[in-house]
Amino acid sequence: MAKRRKSREGFGKLLDAWVPPENAGDPIGVLATSFTFDAAFFEEECLASFLGLETNPTDDGPAYLIEREDKLARLQCASVLVDAHHCRGSRSLRWDLLPARLPGIQHAKVSLLVWSNHVRLMIGSANLTEDGYRRNLEVFGVLDFHAGSDSPIECLLETASFLRRVVRYSSTTTPAALRWNTLIDRVESDCAGWGTRETDRKRPAVQVKTLFVEPASKAGDVGDSGFDQLEEIWPAGVGPKSADIVSPFFDPPESKNTPVDRIWQLLRSRGEVTVGYHVAGEQCVGWEELGHSRWVLQAPESLRRTPRQSAVVEFARVTAPDSRPLHAKGIWLQDDRYAAYQIGSSNFTSAGMGIGKRSNLEANLVYVLDSKRDEKLFKAVEATFPKSEVVDAADVTWQPPPNEEDADALEQLALPGFFGDAVYSLDASDGNSASDNGVVSLEFVGNRSEAFSLSIEGTEEAWFDCQRWKAAGSPAKVTLPWTKTRPPSGFEVRLGDQAGTAWWPVNVASPESLPPPDELKDLPLSVLMDLLGSSRPLHRVMADYLSRKSKANHDEVVTAIDPHKRVDTSGFLLQRTRRLSWALTRMRERVERPAATIETLHWRLHGPVGVMALAEAIAREATSPTESAFLIAELTLELSRANVVACEGCVDVAVHRSEVQELCGKLRTLIEADGGTNAPANLQAYVASVFDEVTA
Template structure:
């Protein structure tokens, strides 16, 4: 998943957008209950395989609660990152959403918004050139993130998602839709009005209808530019109107000074019975035979339409055009329902629009990229810094108030462009607090390798026999954790027993435990045999709590902590290695670079060998069996 937004509510995005995209079944109601903990764990587990990147404006919050998805803040010279698009890629489906809604509760729950969705396939309404143009426009946003150099892993993750999207677009059949479509971004080269002729057919336009949440009170540039497009005949039919919502006191969000440039101001809707804030943006241009509709993120301002010589936002829109008497044209014509004319005496009230804040405490570009890195010395924060520090004092702190860096310390160290600070594994921050001048903001932390992140306290509670039982029964870690917490809630401890006969198993009998292990390993092989669409997905499977590396680490750690069951630990290591050897990796990796995938499997085998060497006295017949199993697995993997 790759999405762009101006405003961002990380908590809403995680619990609603991400949870739905990843098909999370548990609900986090933020009450602190066991169910909330389970829901959080399920989301964390679901986030292991996909790559999720959000590109937001520099002023958007960074206070997310998971490092398993990336938020990158863009700094647009002379404007804002205002684009609102999402690329959703599942294993067998791809969807593109373009519209007006930010990744906020208001955008997805309460406002009046307008968006379009295009699913790749034979019925996709967007042609390949438009889809490729969307990918190129989004990729250009990566250059707006301070410090995001090409070799940074976080950037490679986003580029990989775009690469997968492009590969799917390349296999698209030619569009058979009767809609004409054209990409219409706002950037430093162009604006949406420049692309109308790419979809327009027939005689010149006669009429235009505007919907916008925000207007330049002192500039009618958008209205005059659109009026210049209305050159159709007869001239008496040329009309320009604006559709607005009416507030509880009769107020409207359209400046009275602009009424002289339009023929009519009309009420938008009605849509439903709920009081809603207008946040949609669209422009409908038509004559008596054809119409075109602009759908996307641009407010009807100079910055939104790219009409200002210096101030331009980055926007993403598309034009959709069709003959008015076609089913597609009729559908487009119904996008903007209009009601009664607004009386001339209606009061003007400038909206409190989340897209056009009066004050925006954007993090200065001096604070580049903050990376979380796990190296030989453990976890570290790499603070990337520019050459244009804020005037006066500034400081960077962990969320708990612990100081990491300030101006005096930085200057005393020689004003380096990178400052490294060590961390402890149970205190990895999701963001940092930054203060400069009289302003405060947050600095997002991005993990170079999210597969190295610790599992979190809830999953750390699970013992190896819990994980083995989950694999044997087909349960997920979420189901397992829920059962464990339910047992704790009623005062029970010990293993989760799903088989009544299991209570009679003697822990010292290796054979009976071997049967459970055999079922678990069969489950492990099935999980690893499922085809993957990215190398990142394969790495997630190998390192997840139900993956071979995590389970083997648990087994050995528990043995070293208790000093018992050495034979069982060695036997489990051997069987995990042999399971890796039995997977048909060529089939699993048919959609990815096989060489990169096999390198990850080799790393997993190397990890098992390192675990074998950690077991004291790992000699004798059983230890030799483990060594032979590792060798045999390596041979099978590469055969």
């Protein structure tokens, strides 16, 4: 067995990998998968790091909500696919939550972070939870892709294809699934040149390969098991001499434990070979006096099985730093020259390695090393294998823990496949696309005789139940009005007389369906002008505004005392125009900047601090329809002069200009709705000339 760890080289904080690297560009989107899940941790830690948020929910309150809303609204997609047993949690509907339902479990831990100039791929053993990122001993690999990078592009493209397949275990038609696949489309098309291909690379000292485990397809095809893929990846003509396995979970003691046989088959058939198991364990207190075994290892005794006399099995107790619970999974294969190190989500179980009747979804990276090409690099990678201490198997008590895939799943009710997609949208049935009336559409797949009821998060009262569904004729889709202020992030589902509840996550039909935070609703014109005229971030300007607003009573007293402040010049057309002039210029500059995503452009044009919000504030606060018509015409004229230029990786210029042109048409409608057609003839003529120029 290879010697292990003399240093802590290779250890790091997983959250640091979510921080954008230098020159990464604008955030575009995130796709992630997890088995267990903490929605608050993902939103407040992972997404916040990815977006580069300056505020936090604990200390900054409204400023955090504003900054989060502003930056999430610009993303093309932010989405997490979680095993159905653990897919739950209140959250912002600016990001999607998808339940994965399959015969095994969704156990892969993949994070794909996309910025305009950079893509980062992370594959490891850590779930998107506080424990996974801060408490456990985990293992993960990071590959960075950008223009001129030498990372293996096959890993990125193969992972993109894998993510396309895994989302099918949730849905193929829901808007959230479409957003997921659209982001993959972008990665595959825009980033295919951000790395090196195997045909163009000389054999390096380290190669990186992907290793995915998937259940059998509906056609009956069974993918290659993890052992089959390792055998294909191994670079030498004969098998390795040794295998070291680190895993917190194994097949149960009463099972055949097929992975034990398969790992021996992977090694060479002649000469001495060694398999070492690195597991969690503790030394017994007072073992000498009490006559107990010295060690308690969390593993089944079936690991001791060997195929022949020249095969040696060894055991080691992982000595995790700071007594961290072991959750890392890995297989280290080695001979006199080469090593292959598999890391990722696969436990050393039949389901985890894809050799049982029920395979999981798993994701791993395999690092293939050549000691003759770079011995220093070889040792550096070897140093990342968890430190451990060899123990005598004859002096061990075997206490295998419950299988992770079974024990955790039993703690939560999985949402049955009968409950399809739940989607929140705006009700456009009255022909008003700007309607504030929300609706929730519930999809039901097949029939169900067992009782069920849905309740809004945090309440016990049934919001919808099987009686109402059956009374409506058991339809495949039910659309219900939503009258509460904020859209639901999910429903508690009670199933018959079962204890506990399942969680039915809700996603949005479109980001435009979501209302802004209360702090950004119907902002005064003066505040919008400050926002547009300032080079500071939105949340900082808004923090100042909210602070000033809280002192309104004091300001009213000052105004009453100072006679100069009692003079109201806000109704003077020329004065108002001068105040708007600078804001309109900055607005145009903001609109004409290249947009990394269409969502960014929509936010600039239609968001709560966008062009349409400014026009509506003008119409709301103008002293007359005449003033409103004139100022909105000026806004439209400035908007039409936006000089949009092409930029690689950004929204196409033609699309960008079309969106601006469409908004100009809406501004004309706003003038008409506000009574601008009753303005004096000379102003009407001016407004008409403006829109004639814009149209031309």
